[in-house]
Amino acid sequence: MTAIEGFHVGFAPSPALGNASTFIRRRDFLLLRLKGEDGTVGWGEVFNSPFAAAGFVRSRLAPLVLGQPAAEMGRLYQAMLGTLGYDRRGAAMMAVSAVDMALHDLAARARGISVARMLGGALRDRMLAYASGPFIAEGGAPYGAYPAQIEALLGRGFRAIKPRVGFAPRLDGAVMRAARRQVGDDVALMVDVNQGYSVGAAIESARHMEEADLLWIEEPLGPEDIGGYRAVAASARCAIAGGEALASLAAFRDFLEARTFSVLQPDLTVCGGFSGLRRVAALADAYDLPVMPHVFGTCVNAHAALQMGALLTARRGGGPAAYPFVEVDATANPLLSLGGAIAPRTDGTLAVPDAPGIGLELDPTRLEPWLSEHWALDAG
Structure with a gap:
């Protein structure tokens, strides 16, 4: 991979979404985009702890995966698990989840086939x-x-x-x-x-x-x-x-x-x-x-x-x-x-889409109305 980008997006539901525990008044997400050497991209998501997960991606996971082939997602998954320390059930694992999802999307797209x-x-x-x-x-x-x-x-x-x-x-x-x-x-x-x-x-x-x-x-x-x-x-x-x-x-x-x-x-x-x-x-x-x-x-x-x-x-x-x-x-x-x-x-x-990757074509410019922050890291 040559680059990893983070897009912090969110919105305020109207009316608020009520459940037995709370009323959801704000929904925030982190979308990750990995980019391969040939320009192919793959997407991943964090829905629960997007801001904490973003910090873990930037500080611990990006150095592991940048410059590595997405097709080796199994090896990279094991390497990412090795960074978790005590946080095996929280934001760090959510960060691993998003990167793994994006790796699979990217690897399948590079082969022109669906993840399935x-x-x-x-x-x-x-x-x-x-x-x-x-x-x-x-x-x-x-x-x-x-x-x-x-x-x-x-x-x-x-x-x-x-x-x-x-x-x-x-x-x-x-x-x-x-x-x-x-x-x-x-x-x-x-x-x-x-x-x-x-x-x-x-x-x-x-x-x-x-x-x-x-x-x-x-x-x-x-x-x-x-x-x-x-x-x-x-x-x-x-x-x-x-x-x-x-x-x-x-x-x-x-x-x-x-x-x-x-x-x-x-x-x-x-x-x-x-x-x-x-x-x-x-x-x-x-x-x-x-x-x-x-x-x-x-x-x-x-x-x-x-x-x-x-x-x-x-x-x-x-x-x-x-x-x-x-x-x-x-x-x-x-x-x-x-x-x-x-x-x-x-x-x-x-x-179930049989298109390449997860079957989603997502132009990042479409995120702009809901975008609060964007960051990017490259292999250099």
């Missing part, structure tokens, strides 16, 4: 898309707009929908029972609690939502409460999902050994990019667990997740199709559609 093809070949050319939303509203009616918003998502072609819940267990049950009556039996419903409940409240919420016939309840507790997740999983009648906040392979091992999750959702931007997620997926295969990438960021991670999802083992988990599904941010996110609209087809699926 480079990594052995796609197992599928489409995946069922599930809408990430609606979100909790501020004020006295946290779920008041859900019926209209769910109807709008159905109108957009989604056959699987994941609302946020976690305001109160009884209200969770009421809103999801109403959602099931609204969508009928052929649309998949799941919920995301965004780490917002204690163990007792999570168990109570799951009990109130049983009649909604949910595919899964996602992140009902804080991300490292293994004992709590074990208790909720033993009590709930539907699957418990999680893993987006886990970064190290050891963290996934600990949760899987405890039999906490029935659906695993690692995020490419958190757990080590393509290299890291492939390790997690291999571990999950040993437990016969379905894996599907968590996605809630820009078009970069969205396109990368489609490539990764195409490589994952198919498993039946209920709903209108076999897992893996692919998550789609259903909010007004201007950074999601920079490479073209990401919308389900008439059958509710998204196509």
Whole structure:
């Protein structure tokens, strides 16, 4: 690679996006662009700790990868892991994730093939898309707009929908029972609690939502409460999902050994990019667990997740199709559609691009309306 660039981009959602833990009033991301000697580029993303990760890229990772061939991404991944020190589950790992993602994009583009093809070949050319939303509203009616918003998502072609819940267990049950009556039996419903409940409240919420016939309840507790997740999983009648906040392979091992999750959702931007997620997926295969990438960021991670999802083992988990599904941010996110609209087809699926790299053509000038900082380092 001859250069690495960082683009800090972000926007303020309006209205704020509410979940059981917070109201998101600002969404910031780091996009990395690696450049090869022939001018080919590759993109990576950090969605959780973009400013801290940028510092780690600039100080520790850039000297490792600049001047090196992207095709040796396996060796470079091991070298990057060697820089982590104590920070194996935080911003440093997110920095590694973004660089690894960009290395894979660049290496595949240089060969003129997709990442999925480079990594052995796609197992599928489409995946069922599930809408990430609606979100909790501020004020006295946290779920008041859900019926209209769910109807709008159905109108957009989604056959699987994941609302946020976690305001109160009884209200969770009421809103999801109403959602099931609204969508009928052929649309998949799941919920995301965004780490917002204690163990007792999570168990109570799951009990109130049983009649909604949910595919899964996602992140009902804080991300490292293994004992709590074990208790909720033993009590709930539907699957418990999680893993987006886990970064190290050891963290996934600990949760899987405890039999906490029935659906695993690692995020490419958190757990080590393509290299890291492939390790997690291999571990999950040993437990016969379905894996599907968590996605809630820009078009970069969205396109990368489609490539990764195409490589994952198919498993039946209920709903209108076999897992893996692919998550789609259903909010007004201007950074999601920079490479073209990401919308389900008439059958509710998204196509997996077979274009070079992650299948995204992104002109950096399109980032300018949301750009707060740009930096660049070269091999010289």
